[in-house]
Amino acid sequence: MPTPDPHSYARPTDVQVRHLALELQVDFASRTLAGHATWTLDNHTGATDLWLDARHLEIEAVLLGGLDGEHTPFETGADDTVLGQALRVSIRPDTTTVTLRYRTTPGAAALQWLTPEQTAGRQHPFLFTQSQAILARTWIPCQDSPGIRFTYEARVRVPAELLALMSAENPQARSASGQYSFRMDQPIPAYLMALAVGDVEFTPLSTRTGIYAEPVTLPAATREFVDLEKMVGAAEQLYGPYRWDRYDLLVLPPSFPFGGMENPRLTFVTPTILAGDRSLTSLVAHELAHSWSGNLVTNATWNDFWLNEGFTVYFERRIMEKLYGRPYADMLQVLGHTGLLHTIAELGADSKDTHLHLDLAGRDPDEGLNEIAYEKGDYLLLTLEHLVGREKLDSFIKEYFARHSFQSMDTASFVAYLRRELLDQEPGLEEQLQLDAWINGPGIPAGAPPVSSARFTAVDDALRTWQQGTPAAELAVSEWSSHEWVHFLHGLPKPISRERVQELDDAFHFTQSGNAEILAAWFPLTIAAGYAPAAGALHQFLTHVGRRKFLVPLYKALLSAPGGREKAQALYAEARPNYHSVATSTFDVLVGRPA
Numbered sequence: 001m002p003t004p005d006p007h008s009y010a011r012p013t014d015v016q017v018r019h020l021a022l023e024l025q026v027d028f029a030s031r032t033l034a035g036h037a038t039w040t041l042d043n044h045t046g047a048t049d050l051w052l053d054a055r056h057l058e059i060e061a062v063l064l065g066g067l068d069g070e071h072t073p074f075e076t077g078a079d080d081t082v083l084g085q086a087l088r089v090s091i092r093p094d095t096t097t098v099t100l101r102y103r104t105t106p107g108a109a110a111l112q113w114l115t116p117e118q119t120a121g122r123q124h125p126f127l128f129t130q131s132q133a134i135l136a137r138t139w140i141p142c143q144d145s146p147g148i149r150f151t152y153e154a155r156v157r158v159p160a161e162l163l164a165l166m167s168a169e170n171p172q173a174r175s176a177s178g179q180y181s182f183r184m185d186q187p188i189p190a191y192l193m194a195l196a197v198g199d200v201e202f203t204p205l206s207t208r209t210g211i212y213a214e215p216v217t218l219p220a221a222t223r224e225f226v227d228l229e230k231m232v233g234a235a236e237q238l239y240g241p242y243r244w245d246r247y248d249l250l251v252l253p254p255s256f257p258f259g260g261m262e263n264p265r266l267t268f269v270t271p272t273i274l275a276g277d278r279s280l281t282s283l284v285a286h287e288l289a290h291s292w293s294g295n296l297v298t299n300a301t302w303n304d305f306w307l308n309e310g311f312t313v314y315f316e317r318r319i320m321e322k323l324y325g326r327p328y329a330d331m332l333q334v335l336g337h338t339g340l341l342h343t344i345a346e347l348g349a350d351s352k353d354t355h356l357h358l359d360l361a362g363r364d365p366d367e368g369l370n371e372i373a374y375e376k377g378d379y380l381l382l383t384l385e386h387l388v389g390r391e392k393l394d395s396f397i398k399e400y401f402a403r404h405s406f407q408s409m410d411t412a413s414f415v416a417y418l419r420r421e422l423l424d425q426e427p428g429l430e431e432q433l434q435l436d437a438w439i440n441g442p443g444i445p446a447g448a449p450p451v452s453s454a455r456f457t458a459v460d461d462a463l464r465t466w467q468q469g470t471p472a473a474e475l476a477v478s479e480w481s482s483h484e485w486v487h488f489l490h491g492l493p494k495p496i497s498r499e500r501v502q503e504l505d506d507a508f509h510f511t512q513s514g515n516a517e518i519l520a521a522w523f524p525l526t527i528a529a530g531y532a533p534a535a536g537a538l539h540q541f542l543t544h545v546g547r548r549k550f551l552v553p554l555y556k557a558l559l560s561a562p563g564g565r566e567k568a569q570a571l572y573a574e575a576r577p578n579y580h581s582v583a584t585s586t587f588d589v590l591v592g593r594p595a
Contacts, residue, residue, distance in 0.1 A: 004301075005302075007133070007144075009052070009053050010051050013044065014051075020150055022037050022140065024195075032104050048092065055138045056079075064098060074088060125198070126252075128268065129195045133364075142193075145301070147408040147410075148189060149408070154166060156195065160178040170265065186264065196266075200212045203218055205222070225278075226278075227323065243405065250266055255579060257583040259547060272547050299408065303359060307409055310356070328455075330451075331455055340376055356411070356438060364585075379451075380438045382448075383433060392422070459480070489522055519550075520549075522534070552586065569594070576594060
């Protein structure tokens with residue numbers, strides 16, 4: 001039975017949803033979805049109440065059975081700023097299906113409605129959803145817990161000039177009627193429900209992979225992701241067969257708040273990874289890895305988020321190593337480790353928020369979406385690899401995915417499984433690993449193996465040479481990837497003078513870079529130095545890019561600069577309409593909501 005979830009009102013031990021039949025009309029004019037959701041139920045106890053999660057939904061009627069069924073009483077509880085509302089529906093002990101007629105509200109947090117001007121093509125509006133972590137309840141009345149899985153089918157009506165896609169079997173061409181049907185036969189949790197509607201087209205890459213994107217973006221995206229089938233093959237060689245039939249990518253407009261979202265069959269990705277040299281495609285490897293860690297075996301609650309992300313980061317880097325070699329993967333590991341150290345410093349070395357197993361009850365689970373789950377989780381697995389060897393760890397992980405497919409996993413159950421299947425086989429291994437210190441302790445346990453990169457050592461040598469007086473233009477950098485450039489920028493002395501910033505820009509043209517990772521590392525330096533030539537590019541970046549990973553450090557850098565608060569507030573007031581609610585919820589607090 002599902003682990004008790006502090007972020008859901010559902011009571012699945014009484015009644016649990018098993019299948020969803022969804023019918024929706026997409027209305028761009030009113031920025032709403034309207035239709036009905038029919039849930040097939042498992043009533044374990046003969047209960048007379050079904051408990052669902054909702055947030056700012058307008059429930060018009062609830063019926064026992066289908067649309068022609070008997071009306072039944074329902075009530076919504078008090079509105080909680082994080083959880084939304086409990087939706088209690090009266091049922092009979094023998095009720096097997098319930099239908100809810102409803103519509104969303106224009107401010108539904110999961111729904112990002114874009115005007116034509118906010119898209120790449122600038123001709124048609126665009127809609128996409130972001131249900132993780134607990135926003136599915138803002139567009140579907142559901143049991144919105146990662147520990148509750150269901151299959152679904154859907155019919156969606158959209159304007160005839162647009163294509164609709166979901167986390168399901170998808171069309172590859174537009175329907176003249178604007179009506180689309182979807183089916184997902186593998187059970188998923190609510191946070192993996194996804195919908196996108198826009199002027200998008202499809203290009204196949206192999207018999208099971210392809211790219212959806214706006215027409216103006218599609219050629220560049222197709223070139224960037226040409227290795228997608230190789231990635232899927234590499235992942236299967238590591239940890240077993242891909243279980244979701246197709247693996248396609250949808251390149252979203254720039255306001256998407258994350259790098260990617262691992263919606264089954266259809267990963268959503270940000271256009272900020274279209275660097276032109278395939279140097280940022282590790283993000284795709286990450287989302288692909290979620291097809292095993294997360295989608296196949298899912299964290300039972302958001303307190304267990306590290307079980308999704310730690311495994312996924314480890315898996316991602318193994319895919320990249322298989323495709324591009326160990327030195328390349330080592331760079332990714334060092335960059336991630338640097339991010340982990342920064343996050344620990346920000347949260348505090350003794351903070352409970354640096355534990356792998358979190359206590360997020362009463363808090364927004366988005367507070368756990370940071371480098372602790374990702375990089376500390378990965379570092380635990382790296383330490384385990386160091387102790388038992390790759391062959392033994394790979395065998396353990398492959399069996400873990402196979403044995404727990406389409407199930408949820410909480411931290412206590414995983415620890416028990418890890419002990420039984422691996423640690424107990426070798427006396428003293430758990431003490432060497434310091435398992436409890438990783439999971440229930442702060443920071444990084446002492447004795448964790450060091451992380452290093454030979455390619456970054458060469459970057460450090462070049463940085464030292466420049467600091468000793470060699471002109472920037474004379475440094476040997478022609479073979480550097482974007483990862484090496486980011487490492488170089490992160491290693492620059494702080495503070496750095498305006499003159500030194502000018503020298504670097506003259507030599508390497510950072511301000512004109514088309515690489516979002518490089519720009520995100522460059523702009524904090526220009527802000528601190530008061531380097532005016534970068535102001536226009538910074539303005540363009542902040543008002544067009546919605547990826548929270550980039551925005552948070554840039555706004556923080558602005559706020560820390562002399563006179564920066566006024567600049568940050570003015571920029572945010574202009575940029576806010578382009579950001580998803582996942583981002584604005586952060587920046588309304590950090591910068592201040594515009595009047």
